[in-house]
Amino acid sequence: MSLAASISVPSRSVSVDVDVSPGRTLALLGPNGAGKSTVLQSLAGLVDNDGPIRLNERMLDGVEPEHRRVGYVFQDYLLFPHLTVLENVAFGARAQGRGRVAARAAATEWLERLSIGELASRRPPQLSGGQQQRVALGRALASGPELLLLDEPLAALDVEIRDEVREELAAHIEDWGGLTVVVTHSFDDVTALAADVIVLEKGRATQRGTVRELIADPATSYVRRLVASWSED
Amino acid sequence: MARRRSALAPALWVPAGLALGLLLLPLVALIVRAPWAALPTLLSEPTVAQALALSLGTAAIATAVCLVLGIPLAFVLGQSALWPAVPRRLLRALVTVPLVLPPVVGGVALLLLLGRRGLLGQWLPFTIPFTPAAVVIAQVFVSMPFLVIAVEGALRASDRRFEVAAATLGASRFTIFRRITLPLVAPGIASGALLCFTRSLGEFGATITFAGSFPGTTQTLPISTYLLLQTDPNAAIALSLVLMVVSVVVLLTLRDRWVPGVAS
Numbered sequence: 499m500s501l502a503a504s505i506s507v508p509s510r511s512v513s514v515d516v517d518v519s520p521g522r523t524l525a526l527l528g529p530n531g532a533g534k535s536t537v538l539q540s541l542a543g544l545v546d547n548d549g550p551i552r553l554n555e556r557m558l559d560g561v562e563p564e565h566r567r568v569g570y571v572f573q574d575y576l577l578f579p580h581l582t583v584l585e586n587v588a589f590g591a592r593a594q595g596r597g598r599v600a601a602r603a604a605a606t607e608w609l610e611r612l613s614i615g616e617l618a619s620r621r622p623p624q625l626s627g628g629q630q631q632r633v634a635l636g637r638a639l640a641s642g643p644e645l646l647l648l649d650e651p652l653a654a655l656d657v658e659i660r661d662e663v664r665e666e667l668a669a670h671i672e673d674w675g676g677l678t679v680v681v682t683h684s685f686d687d688v689t690a691l692a693a694d695v696i697v698l699e700k701g702r703a704t705q706r707g708t709v710r711e712l713i714a715d716p717a718t719s720y721v722r723r724l725v726a727s728w729s730e731d
Numbered sequence: 732m733a734r735r736r737s738a739l740a741p742a743l744w745v746p747a748g749l750a751l752g753l754l755l756l757p758l759v760a761l762i763v764r765a766p767w768a769a770l771p772t773l774l775s776e777p778t779v780a781q782a783l784a785l786s787l788g789t790a791a792i793a794t795a796v797c798l799v800l801g802i803p804l805a806f807v808l809g810q811s812a813l814w815p816a817v818p819r820r821l822l823r824a825l826v827t828v829p830l831v832l833p834p835v836v837g838g839v840a841l842l843l844l845l846g847r848r849g850l851l852g853q854w855l856p857f858t859i860p861f862t863p864a865a866v867v868i869a870q871v872f873v874s875m876p877f878l879v880i881a882v883e884g885a886l887r888a889s890d891r892r893f894e895v896a897a898a899t900l901g902a903s904r905f906t907i908f909r910r911i912t913l914p915l916v917a918p919g920i921a922s923g924a925l926l927c928f929t930r931s932l933g934e935f936g937a938t939i940t941f942a943g944s945f946p947g948t949t950q951t952l953p954i955s956t957y958l959l960l961q962t963d964p965n966a967a968i969a970l971s972l973v974l975m976v977v978s979v980v981v982l983l984t985l986r987d988r989w990v991p992g993v994a995s
Contacts, residue, residue: 564898564901564902564903570896576892578897592910593901637900
């Protein structure tokens with residue numbers, strides 16, 4: 499199991515190689531506008547990518563988003579407002595042709611696993627930010643992805659609850675155990691969620707390595723600043 | 732402070748009051764003069780019942796046709812990526828022409844297209860004008876823009892990224908349309924359909940021009956009302972009352988439905 503992707507989106511001046519192995523969540527770290535989301539969108543098939551992408555034994559080039567088996571947790575979650583929490587989480591299985599009963603049973607299991615079983619019949623607008631994030635994670639995981647993409651998973655949350663939600667998210671990702679890429683501009687997210695890091699600045703990788711290597715030897719002033727303010731906390 | 736001074740000049744109250752009177756007093760007159768006691772008898776008269784059934788039936792069919800044809804048109808118009816800006820705006824303007832066109836002109840235009848010697852009609856093996864089908868076509872012509880505008884507006888106000896999210900979950904285009912896009916614009920579709928139905932029910936000019944007024948086949952409620960006013964004023968008033976009640980009910984329904992219910 500692995501992801502080996504060569505991302506090249508000339509229209510947005512993004513060009514970077516992305517490799518992920520299981521159990522080693524990759525963080526794409528970078529300032530706003532560095533092209534982090536473009537990388538995720540390329541992996542998910544939402545923007546055209548010139549380079550080859552191999553996910554496990556499949557080539558994803560030219561494959562439509564709905565056939566990629568790439569789960570995407572969007573920054574603002576994009577939970578379907580007209581469906582209940584259970585229907586949101588069951589959506590992927592239903593869309594892929596599974597029966598209503600089976601899809602709902604699987605979705606219920608996911609909700610239990612994420613400790614939000616009691617929210618099943620609620621609608622997304624009635625949920626807190628932290629709850630919405632868990633539903634979004636459950637919806638993505640329940641669709642049976644081979645690769646999970648998280649776009650700034652904590653950015654939409656209030657600062658007070660971020661630490662707690664971040665820890666839970668890390669535990670759930672580890673529990674799931676599949677290939678994961680998380681985009682963030684927060685070093686707290688990197689240390690809590692990821693094993694490996696690619697620093698993305700202006701569409702190019704300016705540093706790669708383990709989180710530890712990054713802390714020990716920041717390659718650019720951007721990383722140096724992040725590490726410095728992180729170690730002060 | 733003794734008294735709050737109105738910000739409005741007193742001179743404005745007079746025309747404002749006149750305007751209000753002009754809008755509301757005719758309806759008051761209709762209600763006051765309505766033959767309330769005789770209403771059940773009047774409404775069950777064969778000609779009246781016939782017109783009522785024809786109107787409800789044709790308006791319902793016209794609304795269904797508007798939904799089947801108008802929703803796809805709204806989606807095509809709303810697909811801004813598909814169109815350069817100029818032809819899209821032009822097309823949208825053309826779609827709304829029937830809104831401002833005098834209905835009689837619409838009826839004449841329909842005759843020239845679908846009449847026995849019309850542009851298209853001369854090639855058809857059957858006759859359309861002066862049949863119930865003509866009633867429905869006239870109603871669709873005048874009411875379709877309401878649906879297209881309502882649905883396109885709802886479409887533009889909805890977040891298209893929900894469709895992207897659905898695709899990443901494995902949903903095909905058709906599934907996305909059926910389970911995400913359509914439900915999200917459902918409030919717009921509902922209000923558009925109600926407006927279509929009301930406009931169809933009240934249609935007069937295009938209908939009488941293109942479909943005539945044959946009792947039982949093309950004589951709809953408004954036409955019947957107009958004709959009865961000369962022979963049986965009480966029946967005409969009763970029919971007017973029915974049309975007014977339908978309009979008010981639709982208005983009350985739309986007041987709550989106009990704002991899309993999914994907005995959080």
